[in-house]
Amino acid sequence: MQIKKTLAAMTAVLMAGSVFTACSSGNEGTDGTTAAEGGATAAAGESAADNGAAENSGAISGTIKVLHHRTDRDQDGTMAKLTEGFNALYPDVKVEYQSFTNYTDDIATLMQSDNYGDVLMTPQALKQADFPNFFESFGTYDELSQKYYWLENYSVDGQVYALPTGGTASGILYNKKVWADAGITELPKTTDEFIECLKKIEANTDAIPYYTNYAAGWTICQWQSLVVGASGDPDYNTKLLTDKLDLFSAGSPYDAVYGTLFKIYADPTLHEEDPSTTDWEGCKPAFAQGKIGTMVLGSWAISQFQEAAVNAGCDVADIGYMPFPNSIDGKIYSVSSNDYMMSVNKNSSNLDAAKAYAVWFCTDSGFAQNEGEISGLKGAPMPETLSSFDELGVELFVENPTPEELIGKYDEIAKASEVDPWGDASTNFKFRMAEAAFKGEGEDSYKAICDDVNKSWAESRDSILG
């Protein structure tokens, strides 16, 4: 009897203890009391931010840990080579890397504590307003936006909390040889022409006209990156909120993009046989060998497919990239947007070294150029991978900043309504459309899904924006 009581008391104490420690560690993470430290190093950090290689670089020392998602670049030694370049400027800083295959989830778990590296790729799921709780500021938006693209969504109260590592354009990857073999001499200018081209590939070649890569899940989200480009309007996402536009209406950018998706997916001759068992890694050599004609992917994918072409012994020049052919008054637009951004952990014990590294990585490391990405620096030359854009006279634009009062609202509506245009949950409208198309349900069910999306979106928008 007494044993039981003692045990019960002990477990109660244990439980209470652990709960309290759990709570207190949680609070530290959000409140953060490193103000003194942050203040002392802010000056040094800012001067480093001003001009990449600061004169006092020799004074910066310490060991920093960089958390990132490029496991491939860790393995092939690219990261180690980058460190050499950094150490030439800052010889006393020791850089360690840790990469994660499942970065988005792992970093979210790590960020429950204070130990999420010194420098890290900014998690996309984090709300904009929460940045100051986790990251150190790089400086003011007014100053840094002169130099870098895409800072709008990573600034809070005029302070910038992340710098761009690079960016991508939206568009369509195609195999030039397959398209030429099919007898296509001119790239399509409208979505109807695009589908006609795919039909020509089906009729005249053995290649699969369009490869959905459906099983991977995230691949369908690449279509979402076409939407703003298809609108041709740098303010489209803001107008969605201010003008209370429906996502889907006849001729709206969403309708242009997903209507095309629906038509392709609904025609079994235009895509692969079984969308449930597609293979992302396997499609790269198949594409290079001309077994696949077309895929919707961001321009970040170009370098990966070029690598695959080299490995498969195919001609790298066959890998082409074109914009989504939704011309507005005869002109085709594409939008460029940021890849992962880079931030500095505000709890870092080597804040100045961490900041110096992040600034150097995003400014002078040449990482974006090597990856064939668009540089985050304003005025830097376009990567070669996008040369076709110049030929077609494509206007590549960057989205305008969201007005102060609407910051974070788009994401809030997206999550609350569960419309989540960028999401890949199994209930997402993109999957519902794709599966209705695969089943051969026809335009009516496409319209029904559109109406449903419009309704959920409008409800959440009105309740959030009032």
Add this chain to the structure above:
Amino acid sequence: MAKNKIALSNPLGHTGKKLGGQYMNKMITVILFLLIPTLLLFIFTYIPAFNMFKYSFEERDQFGATVKFIGFENYKTIFTTPEYFSTFKNSLYYLVGSFIQLALALFLATILCSKIRASNFFKGVLFFPYMINTVAVAVIFRRFFQRGDGITNTDGTLNSIITLFGGDPVKFLSTEGLVNVCLVFVSIWRYIGFDLVMFIGAIQSVSPDIYEAAELDGANRWQVFKYIIAPGIRPIILLQMILAVKGAISVYEIPYIITGGKFGSSTFVIQTTETAFKFQKVGLASAMAVVLTIIIIIVTIIQKLAFKEEK
């Protein structure tokens, strides 16, 4: 051992003290032995479960940066949105599957416990799938059910066999309805080994004398099963049935890895995960998990009561 120790620590040997010392000793041993498992249980089960319960009354995202207490709002959302419960209809597939699995396991266990050649080999073969990691199982069966396009990939094992016999290949994993049947099949293949081992253990714990007596009385196999084995292992059957229902309601990893919940193969737990990590609604997802726990508790109680009444 213990006695020696007591004798040493109580050289005077007063009876009262002796008893107290023995008591203390025993208690310390018990506490020390229980300390580590209890600690692990608390760290990995009770504290997370307690937190989940707490989160279910909050509005919070994955990072826990801005937390707001909202009372029963999450529960209200769940019970006023029918979509959240629609995935339970997929659980019916798994429920039917799990009863087929139990019957099959019981049948095989009965056979394997009679005197047949190489029964240990067959036990090993049937138990083996249970030891394979679910991710590996998923990869194997994705390949097994694959419908190739002949350009980037070829037909999987099942479709190859079908074509060999002159049939038309089937898109097993992209046909609504059929995909659930396939996933249930994988689930049976994967988990039958566990049922089998439980049943074999239970059957072997019935005294061999009874089997011998039945044999002498001229009972046939079916009679032995009906009058000796079935009543003898009743508690295990009940336990396995509860586990089967629990498994069917909370099925997760096999559909999540093979299809990602696509083509109408989503389940309630997949939806819970997506609510938490794709829509960043950790509070709502916690509430869904609490609801699932309560449903399982209710089902278990009903099952127990039903079985009691039969007695």
